[in-house]
Structures are given as C-alpha cells and as structure tokens.
Amino acid sequence: MAKLSASILTADFSDLRETLALFERHPAVGWLHMDVMDGAYVPNISFGPPVVRSLARATGLPLDIHLMVEEPGRLLGDFKTEKTEYITVHQEACTHLDRALRQIRDLGVRCGAALNPATPEGTLDYALGSVDQVLVMSVNPGFGGQRFIPDALRKVRALAEERSRRGLSFQIAVDGGVNADNVAEIRAAGADIIVTGSAVLDAPDPAAELALLAKNMEGADVCV
Numbered sequence: 001m002a003k004l005s006a007s008i009l010t011a012d013f014s015d016l017r018e019t020l021a022l023f024e025r026h027p028a029v030g031w032l033h034m035d036v037m038d039g040a041y042v043p044n045i046s047f048g049p050p051v052v053r054s055l056a057r058a059t060g061l062p063l064d065i066h067l068m069v070e071e072p073g074r075l076l077g078d079f080k081t082e083k084t085e086y087i088t089v090h091q092e093a094c095t096h097l098d099r100a101l102r103q104i105r106d107l108g109v110r111c112g113a114a115l116n117p118a119t120p121e122g123t124l125d126y127a128l129g130s131v132d133q134v135l136v137m138s139v140n141p142g143f144g145g146q147r148f149i150p151d152a153l154r155k156v157r158a159l160a161e162e163r164s165r166r167g168l169s170f171q172i173a174v175d176g177g178v179n180a181d182n183v184a185e186i187r188a189a190g191a192d193i194i195v196t197g198s199a200v201l202d203a204p205d206p207a208a209e210l211a212l213l214a215k216n217m218e219g220a221d222v223c224v
C-alpha cells in the first residue's frame, strides 16, 4: 500500500501545530516530510536541526528527512531524533555517496538517495542494493508549489523494473508537484511513497484536498 509523506515546506511556520494535526489525522499519511535546504545546494534556505528536533517532539508521525545540502555527510548525526525513520541525501550533493549512506545506516536510520530531474537512475546502479529509499524529484529542488515534470514517471518505471529484476526492496518516493489529478498516474508508475506539500496546504479546504489525494492514490491501478 502506498503512503503519503507530508511536507511542511509551505506551511504557516507560526502555526505548525494545526498542520501537524491535519496530517496526523489522516491514515494515508505515513511520515512528516522535512525539506532541509542550505542556500548552497539549492537556492533557498528552509530550516535545520533545531526545528527538526522540536517537530520530532511535537508530532506522532515518523520523520522522512530530505536533505538538500552540499556534502550532507558532515551533518547527518544532527538529524537523528527519536522519530527519524529516513534520511535522504542527494546523489549529486555527495562526493562519497556510498560513505554517506553507510553513515546514515550506522545511525540506525533508513537511508535514501535522491535524484534531480536531469539525473539518470543509472547513476545509482551500485547504490541500489544498499538504499532503503530512492527519491525521484519531479521538480527541481528548492521550492514548493512547482509544476510536476512528467519525465519523472519514466524514471519511476525504470527503477521499479530494476528493483523487481534484481529482487531488491527499496521504496520509490516521488517528490514535487503532486496533486489529486496526477497522483493515480504516479502511483501506477510504481511509487510507494508520495510526497505532498502545497496541493494540500494551499487548498481552500486542506482536509478535503488531503482526503481526495489519498482516495485517488488508492484508486490507482498499479502496473508493476
């Protein structure tokens, strides 16, 4: 069964409790997706370890931490909390990807590798056996509220095929531009974790939009 990973990036940061409650109430939400941006790897700055630690205390949801930072190997320990389930680093941001993935596992946390829209899935060929999640970016990282890049679906299908061919079990996540209209197609391509942000939080009725997104995700015909 696919699950949503709910991003707080476009939430009202002066009232995060309301956003947390919205996500915690819906059974399709499996994680709180935390987009950490350093202003160097991506042209935006979001929040860092103190905010992650506070939110870990404030939520019942496990954390799915997406690090959009240069050389994240320097900082990984700062993102381990009692709620951290995944830490994902960008393939493009790591000189030593294998080392960073091992560091995450050594923290007792599941590790993920993210791919930007222009990065082929083949760059993870030698990492697929040791990752718990591959995060396919379906927008260029840095901002919420961007339009979904359809080529991401081809990448998801290729990863799903490779996973089945090699008998691997990593989760495939899709991040960026997901909405109630495209979520079924994303799920059908083989995504297991679907990140949602502005489509829900910027909707006139966020709870109704979340329910619609979850319904459309579950109604999808999965092709893999």
Ligand code: DX5
Binding pocket: 007, 009, 010, 033, 035, 066, 139, 140, 141, 142, 143, 144, 145, 146, 175, 176, 177, 178, 195, 196, 197, 198, 199
């Ligand atoms: C973009 C982030 C995404 C983003 C998703 O760099 O990684 O997680 O918050 O937000 P929407 O759903 O608005 O594209």
Ligand code: ZN
Binding pocket: 007, 033, 034, 035, 066, 175, 195
């Ligand atoms: Zn993200």
